[in-house]
Amino acid sequence: MRDVFVHTVTDALDTDPRLAVVTADISSAAFDDARARHPDRVVNLGIREQAMIGVAGGLALTGLRPVVHSYAPFLVERPFEQLKLDLGHQDVGAVLVSIGGSYDAPASGRTHQSPADVALLDTLPGWTVHVPGHPDEVEPLLRDAIAGTGRVYLRLSTRENTTAHPIGRFSPLRQGSRGVVLAVGPTLDTVLDVTSTLDVTVLYASTIRPFDHAGLLAAVAGSRPNVVLVEPYLAGTSAHGVGEALADVPHRVRSLGVRRDVEVRAYGTPPEHDVVHGLDADGIAASIRAFL
Amino acid sequence: MLASMRNELAGLIERMTGDEKHDWAAGSTIDVLWVLYDRVLNVTPDTVDDPDRDRFLLSKGHGPMSYYAVLAAKGFLDHDLLDTWTSFGSPLGQHPDRVLVPGVEIGSGSLGHGLGLGVGTALGLRARRRRGRVFVLVGDGELDEGSNHEAIAIAGRLGLDRLTTVVVDNSSASHGWPGGIARRFDVEGWHTATVDGRDHDALHRAFTAAHPGRPSAVVATIEPEEYT
Structure with a gap:
């Protein structure tokens, strides 16, 4: 799923001048080629997750569409107040894309698990939450999110179903x-x-x-x-x-x-x-x- | 500040009562705010949605009475709105809300958010090839928040020369800043200046000094005995 995410966003950066990508080291190297072509719109902040969301909020205030990516605990739990205030309270949108999920990498221990991510976002108004079950579901969900203006959470996982199914309604x-x-x-x-x-x-x-x-x-x-x-x-x-x-x-x-x-x-x-x-x-x- | 203007702003501030614990915060920022809106910022009530406007971000959302007073004096706010301050239905509260007040660039109050938003705004303006500059006002006490230091470091690395941080230093930080606040920015590659926070000409010079290729930090010092 992460490969589909990187490919889809890299492709969209070439055609959508609104699009920006913000990372905090995790997966940053996957966007090296995109960063070389769009150095002002593909930004790696280093291991600064609070700034990652704040910067995304600022980008959105100028009319850009930020895609923000990291491991789930560092994307949702650590900068939670930034999600509440720098996005929600400022009334701006962003697309958050996580990997890691609940226990995709349990060998890393509790610090790298985030089973409460969706529940936390559920305490904030206005979020769309996608939980794809197959890589082929990722691209249409992501392209729809990029084209919008709202706050979207796309929860990627290493756990996959064998086939893709229709997206959207149940x-x-x-x-x-x-x-x-x-x-x-x-x-x-x-x-x-x-x-x-x-x-x-x-x-x-x-x-x-x-x-x-x-x-x-x-x-x-x-x-x-x-x-x-x-x-x-x-x-x-x-x-x-x-x-x-x-x-x-x-x-x-x-x-x-x-x-x-x-x-x-x-x-x-x-x-x-x-x-x-x-x-x-x-x-x-x-x-x-x-x-x- | 001209005496007449000081009196006008004081009169406007007096219309907002009930948050006296933050009088000191408001009193500390008023000269910086006036110089910015009177002599520096390229924004008017008619250009609050202009993509090329300058942006002012009040990170230190506490004590916004001075902010509202300056906005009212400059025509961004109807003076009579000041009398509704903190009432239900009023757009003016003890912490500003950008959605409620045209011309207010960010909602703030919880400390340590404005610099991250300012870095993103400066990046966005650069990416969009816009002319606007970004000024963020923080307090010395607010700098205790760790989120500021993520933003200070990355702004220096990214060379955000559209970004100016104004630190109003009224000695509020419980543990102080050994070596001076400017030093914290200087080591991260910022252009820095420390000036008297009541000296309008000095503030103006610091706000408009060239700082190509790097962000600027202006530490505006306020003597504690001035507002007691």
């Missing part, structure tokens, strides 16, 4: 009657696998903010109002979206995602962390069966 991929499973981004393959013998509707979302209230409501209309959320970040991040979508429908919700009750002090691999968080195939299957 996509129904399977119809059933016992409930609706909403799979976000790279959780889809596992969800499709473990629900293959279950009578449930499967929805796919590569864009989780704004939450597609109509899409969920339509899916629930053809099923029992039992909703399982499967998100690759903090469990329950989108539970309030389900509640708003189904405000007038008696319903049940089960939220699966990264655990909130514990800091997992372990290194290892992403699949090993999936097990800890109940996001491996056995864990998701057990949760869905128990819920239904």
Whole structure:
């Protein structure tokens, strides 16, 4: 996904004079060629993440469209007040593109994990959040974000589904009657696998903010109002979206995602962390069966 | 400052009551603000959206009574708005909001944000081939915030000669700045000057001094006993 991001932005820099790129060392070398062609619009600030967002806000104040990129904890958590004030309060836009996600690199430990990124941005108004599950979903989401003016978060991951799916609104991929499973981004393959013998509707979302209230409501209309959320970040991040979508429908919700009750002090691999968080195939299957 | 102008600004400031704890902050910045808007900045009430205008960013959002008074004296604000200060529905609060007040370039209040925004603005103007300059006002106490030092360092490396930082030094920093504030900028490659923050001619000379290829820092010192 990161390669698609770099290629797409590099290509867009040549045709869109509004576009600018701001980095804080991470992935900076990937933009060396672009920087050589556009030295005023491709800026690496060094390891200065607060300045990274402040500078993006300033660029946006002059009418440029900044794309800001770093590892998720250093893009969202460390400069969070800059996101709130230098972008949101100034009423300007930017495209944030993260890598690393929740535990893409668990060997790096807790400092390099950011399962709360989407939940944090969810406390701020006006953000669009894309969680692509396949590299082919990245380019159209990114080009749409670059063409706009708003605040967009594009959450890239090393975890990928085997095929791309339609982007935009929630996509129904399977119809059933016992409930609706909403799979976000790279959780889809596992969800499709473990629900293959279950009578449930499967929805796919590569864009989780704004939450597609109509899409969920339509899916629930053809099923029992039992909703399982499967998100690759903090469990329950989108539970309030389900509640708003189904405000007038008696319903049940089960939220699966990264655990909130514990800091997992372990290194290892992403699949090993999936097990800890109940996001491996056995864990998701057990949760869905128990819920239904 | 001419006595008449000082009296006019004092009269405007007196219309804003209820934030007396920041009177000192407001009193410290008033001469710098007046010199900028009266003699330096290429911006008028009719050009607040001109892409080539000069930008003034009040990073130190505390005590904006002087800022509002100068904006009112220069025609950016209706004088009667000053009487609505901090009331619900008023565009004027204890920290400025750019969305509410035409001519206010940034919303500020939480300290340590203006310099990062100023660096980005200067970069953007350079990238867009615009003529405007960027002036950022910070306080010496505000410089305690670490975010400023990310911006100070990178502005020097990037050679942002459209950027001027005005540090109003009224000795507010709890632990001071050993060696002087200008030194902090000097080591990062900035052109620096330290002047009397009440001397309008000295301020004007410092704000308009040539500094090709590097940003400028003007430390405007304020004697504490002047406002007690």
